Each structure stands twice: as C-alpha cells, then as structure tokens.
Amino acid sequence: MNAYSKIVCFLLVSVSYTTSGQDSLSTEHLIPVTYEFTITDGILKGAASDFFKKETNNAQYTLVGDYPDSKASSEFTNALIPLLKEADYHTMALGVGVPSGRILDSLINEPSNLEANLRALNTQYTFRNNSQIMLPMPDMKSVTDVQFLQKAAEANWSVVGFGYESWQALLLLVDQMYSRLSEEEQQAQKKAYLACQQVLKKLYTAKSLDLLGFVDAVDASQEVQDFLKQIEMLEKTPLYVNAFRRALLRAKMHVQKQFYRKNEQRIKDEKDYLKQELDRIGFQSDKEKLLVKWDRNFLSRGFQPYAFYGIGNTLSELAEYNGSKSLHIAIVPRYQERESSVTDVLQKPNPLDSFLRMGQRDKWVVIDMRDMIENYYYTPVRFLLNETALDFVKRFDLLVIPPVENEIKLLVTNNEQ
Numbered sequence: 001m002n003a004y005s006k007i008v009c010f011l012l013v014s015v016s017y018t019t020s021g022q023d024s025l026s027t028e029h030l031i032p033v034t035y036e037f038t039i040t041d042g043i044l045k046g047a048a049s050d051f052f053k054k055e056t057n058n059a060q061y062t063l064v065g066d067y068p069d070s071k072a073s074s075e076f077t078n079a080l081i082p083l084l085k086e087a088d089y090h091t092m093a094l095g096v097g098v099p100s101g102r103i104l105d106s107l108i109n110e111p112s113n114l115e116a117n118l119r120a121l122n123t124q125y126t127f128r129n130n131s132q133i134m135l136p137m138p139d140m141k142s143v144t145d146v147q148f149l150q151k152a153a154e155a156n157w158s159v160v161g162f163g164y165e166s167w168q169a170l171l172l173l174v175d176q177m178y179s180r181l182s183e184e185e186q187q188a189q190k191k192a193y194l195a196c197q198q199v200l201k202k203l204y205t206a207k208s209l210d211l212l213g214f215v216d217a218v219d220a221s222q223e224v225q226d227f228l229k230q231i232e233m234l235e236k237t238p239l240y241v242n243a244f245r246r247a248l249l250r251a252k253m254h255v256q257k258q259f260y261r262k263n264e265q266r267i268k269d270e271k272d273y274l275k276q277e278l279d280r281i282g283f284q285s286d287k288e289k290l291l292v293k294w295d296r297n298f299l300s301r302g303f304q305p306y307a308f309y310g311i312g313n314t315l316s317e318l319a320e321y322n323g324s325k326s327l328h329i330a331i332v333p334r335y336q337e338r339e340s341s342v343t344d345v346l347q348k349p350n351p352l353d354s355f356l357r358m359g360q361r362d363k364w365v366v367i368d369m370r371d372m373i374e375n376y377y378y379t380p381v382r383f384l385l386n387e388t389a390l391d392f393v394k395r396f397d398l399l400v401i402p403p404v405e406n407e408i409k410l411l412v413t414n415n416e417q
C-alpha cells in the first residue's frame with residue numbers, strides 16, 4: 001500500500017470513528033446511571049436515597065459544589081446531612097472567611113435561636129449599593145442557608161470557614177476585633193474604634209459606591225489604618241486584621257482584572273486556612289470524614305478553571321493517600337423561576353445539554369458520571385463529548401440537577417429587603 005492509500009485509509013477510519021460516537025450520548029445511555037429523588041421537609045426520598053447513602057459512606061470527603069445565589073445547593077445539603085451523620089461525618093467546611101466560619105460555628109451552639117441570630121447579624125451589617133442588597137456573608141444570605149446550618153447544629157457538628165471574607169464584611173470584622181479585646185483594652189481603643197467604624201459606615205452608605213474607589217478610600221483612611229495597627233500590636237495572631245486586608249486586596253485585584261494573581265493567591269490561602277482551622281478543632285485528616293460546600297469550580301479534582309490545582313484536588317489526593325476516596329458533586333440547574341416565569345436553560349444551546357435534558361421540573365435528578373471516561377477514551381468507544389462536557393466529566397463524579405428553583409428569600413428583616 002502506497003503512502004497516499006495509507007493516508008486515505010487513515011482518514012476514512014477517523015471519519016468513521018468520529019461519526020459513530022458523535023451523537024451517541026443519549027437518554028438511553030444516561031437512564032441506567034440516573035436516579036430521581038424528592039426533598040420534602042428536609043428529607044431526601046426516592047431511588048437516589050440509598051445511592052447517596054452508599055456513596056457518601058464510602059467517601060472520606062464529600063464535596064458539594066454549588067453556583068452563585070444557589071438556593072438548591074443549601075436545600076440539597078440540608079437533606080444530605082442526616083445521611084452523612086449516619087456515615088460518621090461530624091465536620092463541615094464552608095467557603096466563607098475564617099472569621100465568618102468561627103461566627104457560624106458559635107451561632108450553631110444555640111440551634112433554637114440560630115435563625116433569629118443570623119437574621120439579626122445580617123440585618124445589622126446589610127447595606128444597599130444602588131438597588132442591590134449587600135450582606136456581610138454573601139454565601140449565607142437565605143432562609144435555606146439557615147436550614148442546613150440548623151441540621152448541622154442538631155447533629156452536633158463543627159463548622160469551619162476556609163475562604164476569604166467579602167469586602168462587604170469590613171464593619172463586621174472591625175466589630176469582631178474590638179469585641180475580642182479585654183475590657184481595659186476596649187477602653188484604651190474605644191476612640192480609634194469608633195473613628196474607624198464611622199469611616200466605614202460613611203463609605204458603605206455613599207450614594208454611588210464605586211468598588212475601586214471604596215477600596216482606595218479605606219486604604220487611605222488614617223482612622224482605619226490606625227485602628228488596624230493598634231489591633232495588630234495587641235493580637236498575637238491578627239487573624240481578623242489579615243482577613244480585613246485580604247478582603248480589600250481581593251476586591252482590588254478583581255476590579256483591576258488581575259484574575260491570575262488573585263486566584264493563585266486564593267488557592268494557596270484556602271489550603272493554609274483549611275489546614276489551620278481543621279488543626280484548631282482537632283480534626284484528624286487521615287481518618288475523619290468531612291463535608292465541604294462551596295463554588296463547584298473550586299471543589300473539583302484535577303486542573304480547575306480559575307483555580308489551578310485547588311482545594312478540591314488537594315482533598316481528592318489526600319483521600320487517596322489515606323486509602324479512601326473523595327466524592328465530588330456538582331449542582332447545575334436546568335430550570336429557574338424569575339419574576340413568576342420559569343426559564344429552561346436548554347432554550348439556548350448549552351454545552352452540557354446532553355446531561356441537563358435529564359432534568360425535571362418537579363423532581364431532583366442525580367447522574368453518576370464516573371464510568372464515562374472509560375466509555376469516551378477506551379474501546380469500544382460509545383460516545384464523544386464536547387470539550388466542556390468532557391472537562392466536566394473529568395472533574396466531577398455526580399451531577400445533581402434540581403427541579404424548578406424559586407428565587408431566594410433573603411435572611412434580613414422586611415424593611416431591608
């Protein structure tokens with residue numbers, strides 16, 4: 001066979017290979033690995049109940065990856081906690097700042113007052129930026145968020161934070177710094193504290209709040225900097241001052257589109273913070289189990305968009321090192337209700353449409369994607385995936401698709417909504 005014939009044969013084989021797999025990821029392939037369930041009054045019921053019970057029991061680390069303003073992820077986490085409790089989980093890590101994590105862990109010590117206390121905290125530190133309501137803990141803003149914290153409290157769990165504080169939490173951090181001082185130290189620092197507090201309140205309530213201008217104004221404020229320096233001298237481990245400054249730096253890098261630097265620093269800090277907080281509560285990372293809830297981009301295994309090798313990959317590797325495994329769950333919505341109108345994301349082309357078409361309006365669905373790498377790469381090849389779908393399959397084990405998701409109800413008093 002001459003060279004030309006060999007090339008033609010190769011091209012024909014390649015075309016045949018591509019054609020046979022292109023559109024073959026169909027409902028027929030997904031049905032055997034898809035389980036339906038419902039969540040009623042915080043109870044997970046249906047075919048997926050035993051599935052989740054088995055999989056979370058076999059995993060040392062269960063990671064629930066959500067998306068911005070996700071009500072569904074908190075509802076799912078709330079229903080998952082009783083199953084995790086049976087599997088001997090006792091600790092939950094959230095992608096909130098370390099100080100915020102400690103505040104939440106303190107609040108769950110009073111389960112009966114949890115909603116009232118978190119509502120009061122949110123209301124105290126909420127401000128408006130044009131038409132937006134800005135809360136100190138952006139990931140802990142809704143009634144649904146209280147529910148999974150309540151469930152963790154009832155299970156006698158510990159809660160830790162391993163992320164960054166938001167720039168919206170600066171007043172909260174300043175008050176926390178001051179409250180941690182002794183009575184004598186408070187008297188000595190009261191003037192500096194009130195001056196710092198006044199500057200921040202004025203900046204937060206400005207009619208037109210430009211984020212970069214806000215950050216620069218805080219950095220340039222003599223009153224703010226004087227108070228922070230005093231706290232640094234009094235605190236052996238200035239956790240709250242560091243959180244304050246990291247929040248400003250992160251906001252500034254975001255506005256200036258320094259995304260690479262911002263994420264490079266973030267992933268290093270997250271690993272340091274998680275280790276620090278787990279060590280602080282005596283968590284034994286070689287054998288104890290951990291639930292992690294945060295943005296799904298940061299909780300996957302492998303090289304992650306915007307995250308390099310992030311905390312999700314670290315926990316995946318650590319679980320294998322411990323002779324166990326991690327379970328990576330991604331929550332992706334198909335239906336969302338906005339202003340009394342339900343939108344189906346599949347009304348437009350979506351790179352995950354092969355999976356999302358399994359979603360239902362009135363039931364939850366979970367798809368077990370763990371065998372898809374074998375069916376994609378190894379012969380006999382059963383289907384091909386687009387680049388986005390392939391990356392998703394590599395990074396996550398399970399895909400959870402919630403039913404129609406209503407708008408979130410903010411956990412603040414009525415006059416702030």
